[in-house]
Amino acid sequence: MAHGTARIGKDHYRTEISVGGHDLVADEGPALGGENRGPAPYDLLLASLGACTAITLRMYADRKDWPLASVEVGLRLENKDGLQVDRVLTIAGLDDEQMARLADISERTPVTLTLKGGVPIHTRLA
Numbered sequence: 001m002a003h004g005t006a007r008i009g010k011d012h013y014r015t016e017i018s019v020g021g022h023d024l025v026a027d028e029g030p031a032l033g034g035e036n037r038g039p040a041p042y043d044l045l046l047a048s049l050g051a052c053t054a055i056t057l058r059m060y061a062d063r064k065d066w067p068l069a070s071v072e073v074g075l076r077l078e079n080k081d082g083l084q085v086d087r088v089l090t091i092a093g094l095d096d097e098q099m100a101r102l103a104d105i106s107e108r109t110p111v112t113l114t115l116k117g118g119v120p121i122h123t124r125l126a
Helices: 041-063 096-106 110-117
Strands: 004-008 015-019 022-026 070-079 083-092
Touching (some): 022 041, 041 070
Antiparallel strands (some): 004 015, 015 022, 070 083
């Protein structure tokens, strides 16, 4: 399964992340005291959902030999009586029935299901 580390020092709030063999930087914007050197934590959450959605839909279309030209996944995290994600799919190259099927599939991508179902987090000191 996935494995990663996040490390912060004295810089407000630059965080070095290593995950999946890739190095990233996260930060907060100036309004929260950061320097905007990378995506904020919720931005990274949306990036994960967007990437999983796009990849899953591409895989599905490829398996069906559908002429999918592109998928764009627009995401917005909103606070309407609690946090919710608004996801908009823009699909090119398919007919209405195929696009509807991909919209249905998007509701069952691995990250979508994880976010909808929640996941236990067990924390301990090293």
